[in-house]
Amino acid sequence: MGRKNDIASAVIMLGVALFLAGCPKQALEPVGAGGPQPQAQPQQESPAMTPEQPAMQMEPYGGASGQGAVRLDQARQDFQDADIMFEYDSFSLTAEAKKVLAEKARFLNAHPGMKVLIEGHCDERGTAEYNLALGERRAKAAQEYLVFLGVNAQRLSTISYGEEKPLDPEANEAAWAKNRRAHFVITEG
Amino acid sequence: MRRAILCVCMLMGVVPSIAHTQQIHIDVEAGEFRKMKVAMPSYAGPPDMAASVWTVCARDFAITWLFDVISPQSYINPGPTGEIQPGTLKDWALIGADYVVTATISRQGPRGIFRVQMVEVATGILVESTTYTSGEQTMYLAVHAFMDHLLKEKFGLGPLFSSKIACIKKVNGAKQLHVMWCDGTGATTIRGGGSLVLNPAWSPDGRKIALVSYYRNNPDLYVFDTLTYQLRLVSGARGLNTSPAFDPSGSRIAFTSSADGNPEIHLVNADGTGRTRLTNSWATDTSPAFSPDGKSLAFCSSRAGNPQIFLLDLASRNVQRLTFEGKYNTEPAFSPRGDLVAFSYLTEGGRYAIALVRPDGSQFRVLKGSGRGDETPSFSPDGRLIAYASSDGNINVMDLTGSSSVAITTGGGYSEPAWSPVIR
Known part of the structure; x- marks a missing residue:
């Protein structure tokens, strides 16, 4: 009997393990469309159980309270809110920009289903045509650095808006500094 | 019209x-x-x-x-x-x-x-x-x-007032093509083609306008027909398809493409076929403008470390630098008389102004203009006048001394003027 119980608990534990392993992947789907669905497919195989998925990561999504999804929502929001900034007429990545990109690379590597559009923006100074090209180079510089940090290039697309979509429409140094940026939008996953 | x-x-x-x-x-x-x-x-x-x-x-x-x-x-x-x-x-x-x-x-x-x-x-x-x-x-x-x-x-001058100015007008956050006679009369804002339209450039017959639209969520190059109002895609490779300029025959369009990596000047037939690359530099090359004889192309390049105006000889592919004053010279326009190149110049005081240079790089001079910040010059068909956008968002017309300037729009929100040839 005791042995049967042991087997039963082992099966249950395996089920839980499979469930937990499958969870991160599941939890990505419903974001923005309500909470997680932990009970949805507990019997599912464990395609997500791969060496790159450290067990630690599973924890936040394990709870049935929906807290995991809230955290992911917040993480996505943080990812999209963090622009990288540029110097005037430059598409070189500053040390600060590289730090932000390293965080983004970690996040993207942890969420391999995610696709991102990188928007390149300029301040209003200078001319429209040149700034379209400069914005493109800013977006591409960010893309190349993320690829260097291990993100698959296929997951990253770029677009330049030049000086056409300033974050701050004012004409002063503070506004211009805010507008010289690359902005990141999660388009998939 | x-x-x-x-x-x-x-x-x-x-x-x-x-x-x-x-x-x-x-x-x-x-x-x-x-x-x-x-x-x-x-x-x-x-x-x-x-x-x-x-x-x-x-x-x-x-x-x-x-x-x-x-x-x-x-x-x-x-x-x-x-x-x-x-x-x-x-x-x-x-x-x-x-x-x-x-x-x-x-x-x-x-x-x-x-x-x-x-x-x-x-x-x-x-x-x-x-x-x-x-x-x-x-x-x-x-x-x-x-x-x-x-x-x-x-x-003995040509019919100046039979020419138009196309520009971009900001309407409720959108940017649209705007066409008027060169004194600002008969103005029409053209809707459609998406909410972000940029970089207008006239065909030499004054019927079509090449432009950039984000209609497909990418800066794509289109040709707009002012008579039929049709908009036809010319170049839509992912990335830049910007800053178009018709050649004097009207059969080809030079533009900026990043299809091969970084922004370079490319040439494409006006129907979208046969794209070839004209420049090859690590730097940003953009804003081509044909000389009236079609033999050379002024353009903006950052290959010298900051944006300057260069001249490309199309037959030999030789490139000659035209501007040495200042650290930010962009958007060249060739005079229809072939004797001057106008461009946007950043003064040492940090103000933008229209400047002129001969196509051999000599006789650089800055035009007074509005005195507030002037960008994007475009020559009148007789080559005597220049339209430009001032920092208050209006389109102005001035002579080649820059001493007197006439605003042809009011209220602001206008940019990127492009002066048409004579429309017959």
């Missing part, structure tokens, strides 16, 4: 002096030319209509840069005056007028009649007495016909 709706109705009075009017040699850069002073007492006729025709007339005289309208505040007889009374000439001589221009505006059904007279003050000769008609809402066309006639008869 065609000029067919406008007709010269009849020639009134005797105009013997027209044929004998000397054509004046205009050498703007030598500073020898003295503008002709014109007195314009207010026009006779229905007050609203007369006032609006007078305003267009005064602005057009100023735009030509060949005439100066004397301020009406100094007139002894401010009008309204339909015809010039012989006894009043000394009043106009007193305030230094070379010519007096008077007119009578009247309605005839849905049409308006513009009867204009021009007298040479020194001799009393009636040098012009002509009647033009147009639709009541399009009386500016009658003024254009009068102005084009004067430019031809007195100066």
Whole structure:
């Protein structure tokens, strides 16, 4: 009997393990469309159980309270809110920009289903045509650095808006500094 | 829009002096030319209509840069005056007028009649007495016909007021194509084609406008037909398809493409076939502008560390640097006369201004313009004038000395002017 119980608990534990392993992947789907669905497919195989998925990561999504999804929502929001900034007429990545990109690379590597559009923006100074090209180079510089940090290039697309979509429409140094940026939008996953 | 709706109705009075009017040699850069002073007492006729025709007339005289309208505040007889009374000439001589221009505006059904007279003050000769008609809402066309006639008869110049300026107008956060006559009249904002339209450039026949639209969520290159309103995709590779310029034959378009990696100048047939790359540099190459003979291409490149103007010889592919002043020179425009390249120049004081250079890199000079920050020059079809956008968001027209500038829009929100060829 005791042995049967042991087997039963082992099966249950395996089920839980499979469930937990499958969870991160599941939890990505419903974001923005309500909470997680932990009970949805507990019997599912464990395609997500791969060496790159450290067990630690599973924890936040394990709870049935929906807290995991809230955290992911917040993480996505943080990812999209963090622009990288540029110097005037430059598409070189500053040390600060590289730090932000390293965080983004970690996040993207942890969420391999995610696709991102990188928007390149300029301040209003200078001319429209040149700034379209400069914005493109800013977006591409960010893309190349993320690829260097291990993100698959296929997951990253770029677009330049030049000086056409300033974050701050004012004409002063503070506004211009805010507008010289690359902005990141999660388009998939 | 065609000029067919406008007709010269009849020639009134005797105009013997027209044929004998000397054509004046205009050498703007030598500073020898003295503008002709014109007195314009207010026009006779229905007050609203007369006032609006007078305003267009005064602005057009100023735009030509060949005439100066004397301020009406100094007139002894401010009008309204339909015809010039012989006894009043000394009043106009007193305030230094070379010519007096008077007119009578009247309605005839849905049409308006513009009867204009021009007298040479020194001799009393009636040098012009002509009647033009147009639709009541399009009386500016009658003024254009009068102005084009004067430019031809007195100066041997082409019909400046038969040319248009395309630009981009901000409307409720969207940016749209905006087309008007070169004095700002007959303005139309063209909707559709997405909410972000940029970089307009005319075809040499004045019928089509190459432009950039984000309609497909990418800066793609289209050709817009001003007669059929059709918009046709020319280049839509992922990345930049920006800053188009038609070649003088109208069959090819140079533009900026990042299809091969970084922004380079490419050439494509106007139907979208046969793309080839013209530049090859690690740097940003953008804003091509053909010389009128089609043999070379001015463009902007950051290959010297910051944006400067370069000239590409299309046959040899040799590249020559034209600008050495300043650290930010962009958006070159070639004069239709082939003797000048205008561009946006960042002054040491951090202000943008329009500057000129010869195509051999000599005679760099900065034009005064609005003095507030000027960008994106575009030459008039006769090469005598430059349209540009000032930092208040309006389009202005100035001469090649930059000393006098006329705003052709009000209210702001305008950018990227592109002056058309003469539209026949």
